[in-house]
Amino acid sequence: MNAMNASVSEIESLRERGLLEKQFDDPVQQREAATLGMWVFLSTEIVFFGVLFASYAICRILYPQGFAAASRETDMLMGTIETAVLLTSSSLIALGVRAIKLEQRKTAVWLLAGTAALGTTFLVMHGFEYYREYTEQLIPGLNFARGGPYARAIELFFCLYYFITGFHSLHVLAGVCVIAGLALRVARGSFGSERFTTLELTALYWHLVDIVWIFVYPLLYLVGRSG
Amino acid sequence: MTATSPPSPPAHAREHEHKDPGAHITPVRHYLAVLATLLALLSLSAISALFSLGYWNTIVNLAISVIKTLLVMLFFMHETEARALTRTTSALGFIWLAILIGIMLTDFLARSLVPPPW
Amino acid sequence: MATIDADTVTDAVPRSFLNAEAGLGSWLTTHDHKRIAILYSIGITFFFFLGGIAATLIRLNLLKPSGALLNTETYNKAFTFHGVVMVWFFLIPSIPATLGNFLLPLMIGARDVAFPKLNLVSWYLYVTGGLFTICALLMGGVDTGWTFYTPFSTMFSNSNVFLVIVGVFVTGFSTIFTGLNFIVTIHNLRMPGMSWFKLPLFVWAMYAVSLVMVLATPVLAMTLALIGLERGLGVGVFDPALGGDPLLFQHLFWFYSHPAVYIMILPAMGVASEIIPCFAQRDIFGYRFMVYAMVAIAVIGFLVWGHHMFVAGMSVYAGLVFSILSFLVAVPSAIKVFNWTATLHKGTISFEAPMLYALGFVGLFMLGGMTGLMLAAPALDVPLHDTYFVIAHFHYVMVGGSVMAYLGGIHYWWPKITGKLYSEPLAKFSAILMFCGFNLTFFPQYVLGYEGMPRRYAHYAPQFQVLNVLSSAGASILAISYLLPLFYLGWSLFRGTVAGDNPWNARGLEWQTTSPPPEKNFYKPPVVQQAYAYDRPAP
DSSP: OOGGGOOHHHHHHHHHTTSSOTTOSSHHHHHHHHHHHHHHHHHHHHHHHHHHHHHHHHHHHHOHHHHHHHHTTSOHHHHHHHHHHHHHHHHHHHHHHHHHHTTOHHHHHHHHHHHHHHHHHHHHHHHHHHHHHHHTTOOTTTTOOOOSTTHHHHHHHHHHHHHHHHHHHHHHHHHHHHHHHHHHHHHTTOOOSSOOHHHHHHHHHHHHHHHHHHHHHHHHHSTTTTO | OOSSOOOOOSSOOOSSOOOOTTSOOOOHHHHHHHHHHHHHHHHHHHHHHTSOOTTHHHHHHHHHHHHHHHHIIIIISOTTTSOHHHHHHHHHHHHHHHHHHHHHHHHHTTTTTSOOOO | OOOOOTTBSSSSSBOOTTTSSOSHHHHHTOOOHHHHHHHHHHHHHHHHHHHHHHHHHHHHHTTSTTOSSOOHHHHHHHHHHHHHIIIIIIIHHIIIIIIIHHHHHHHHTOSSOSOHHHHHHHHHHHHHHHHHHHHHHHTTOOOSTTTTOTTIIIIIOOSOHHHHHHHHHHHHHHHHHHHHHHHHHHHHOOOTTOOGGGSOHHHHHHHHHHHHHHHHHHHHHHHHHHHHHHHHHSOOTTOGGGTOOHHHHHHHHHHHHHHHHHHHHHHHHHHHHHHHHHHHTSOOTTHHHHHHHHHHHHHHGGGOGGGGOTTTTOOHHHHHHHHHHHHHHHHHHHHHHHHHHHHHTTOOOOOOHHHHHHHHHHHHHHHHHHHHHHHHSHHHHHHHTTBHHHHHHHHIIIIIIIIHHHHHHHHHHHHHHHSEEOOHHHHHHHHHHHHHHHHHHHHHHHHHHHHTOBSSOSSOOGGGHHHHHHHHHHHHHHHHHHHHHHHHHHHHHHHOEEOOSOTTOOOSGGGGSOSSOOTTSOSSOOOOOSTTOTTSOOO
């Protein structure tokens, strides 16, 4: 809908159908506000995770060989597949939002469900990783058992490993729940080419979760692999 | 004083006219091309990690991460069609993180150079 | 015969946002930014007095060198509680969440903020965080200091650190969402004709403070989470036994907490920039420089955090960098002080209570700011760090600055918010009493710090007693001056004279609507003018 041509009666009709909130003058203003709001929130998430990246950066600069030794204990294959899974899920949700804008509801439901499924796959794979690390005594504060000159640095690395992947996984879980719920609501007809802002914003959130992992992957899984 | 709200002004105070950023539809093949590129970069980072390149390993991996992030932000998150304000907002988080890490390093890297006299 | 108007409840009580809907439920589920502002003001006033009780205990204890009232453990909990409550539950939300929430949409000609439901969620987050903190108090308090330095907070403190951390974490998100709401509101909801450089400086202050809130508070959230995790797990990145660094905590903590003090002062500057032109009946001097200065303070304020860590073991080079940047951040603040003063020149000045508060703010902020410069020099900071000089400095800017501006703003906009006028003689008396009580309380503390009295000590060397007694005497006067407004402002709600739309002959869109405003903010669209158009009659 081109706001420049939206007449007063069209605006009133949108308000009555609950598609335009009272503080906004036209739907473009509403969508721009929602998008800006979500981007501001995403910037806060970048800074939020950034603290963990900053802690990692400092500790890695202090203990380069220790961190390399620690990274070799992570499961590189799992990590790589997890990254591929998240990247694919990002493309699925982007395609899903596109489908809704084109009123292709059934396609959108499948794409959103696929995104949620891949997100769940990511979490399950992480679960297996954690379990393996538990059996190999790599959990600081619980059963950490490593000796050698880099023992303390390895423990430091794994503190960061669990903090970072833990917070990230919580965000993935939240995303999966919301996206699955949205898939159900799309199936019930709550969204369409006139009403899709919630899906766009959720997609932005999911892409951010993907971006965080894009940085996490090489920093946790790819250090010192050639040694 | 009447009970009805005043008529909505025709347009809110926007600095300049611009098209509705939500209206544009990207073809499917663009998304798939971006995904293919992302997966190729992922393979590149994994494979290059297996070669001993010294500190270049880290630089290559971080550079690849930056490129992947830009691809996701520009194409999946539609920043190419967004207004300048949105792009600035998205950049700010990263810039602030850079400030945090950068200035912290002036402490951690320079501690042993000149110990404090106290 | 009077026509019955749908917006008139009775002839005597016109319809406004206050009586648009009745009942506690309508207040607790409101989306109206004006009602949310009032909800916040209740919480903020409550926490101010709670923190004030802690301050009372501290000042009573310091009457005697051997501690007149509290043992060391309880004293530690008292100053911790005072700091936590005053910083996170009073100062940071005070102006933005009350005056900002109420005035921002009005000042830009909007019907509400961009996300009204999120605004209500912000209030509930604030209340929830507050409840956790009160819980921590009831279960015995926290003794780490409001700064939670490691490894004491993570490994050795036996107090309820976790509860307070959760409380502050939750309240932090209240701040983040408020900032997010304000940023989008200012960008997207300005009415036609309200361009950026016609905005009142209070709106610019809300914008600058929102940027800081949004970029700084997430760092606090994660840092507190890391403390909680390290406390729970027994290991973490701040643990020296593992090669972690307690200074890493301080870097992360102060990266938030220094901008946090700018969260506290920028809105105060915005309030002063509204009051002073009104009571000098003149345009603000140097409007554009005031805008640039606020944005500069917000940005540079992020680059100076290490000045809290000069003697903590940080590298000398980092100290150099932070010192230079800290000197730099004083420049835009000074520009603002010059401009407020220049606004008075050739003005028609009157000394109503808001103006007394605003002028007090300018003077006391200036003193506090200048002593901040002294502390920004590492050579001076070495003997002054962790002494009462630092305490005096930050109380001058936070209490002499922010709190005075907050009270000035409450008085200035009281007629607009409540539709009633307060007792001007009592308010003037209160303001002057506050100025005197404040200086008597905190100026001796500069001397005490210079003479070497350390902070956060329940006992002190006997030679410091005279100044401590003076300071505590001042505190009792200050306390009275804080209680007085409760009475005469409360009285005005029931017996105050009805205020007109614009009792101060001010400029700004909020003065073009009724006092109090209707739920939808404006009965007819307001007229946008140049900001502070005091050379023309009010529209």
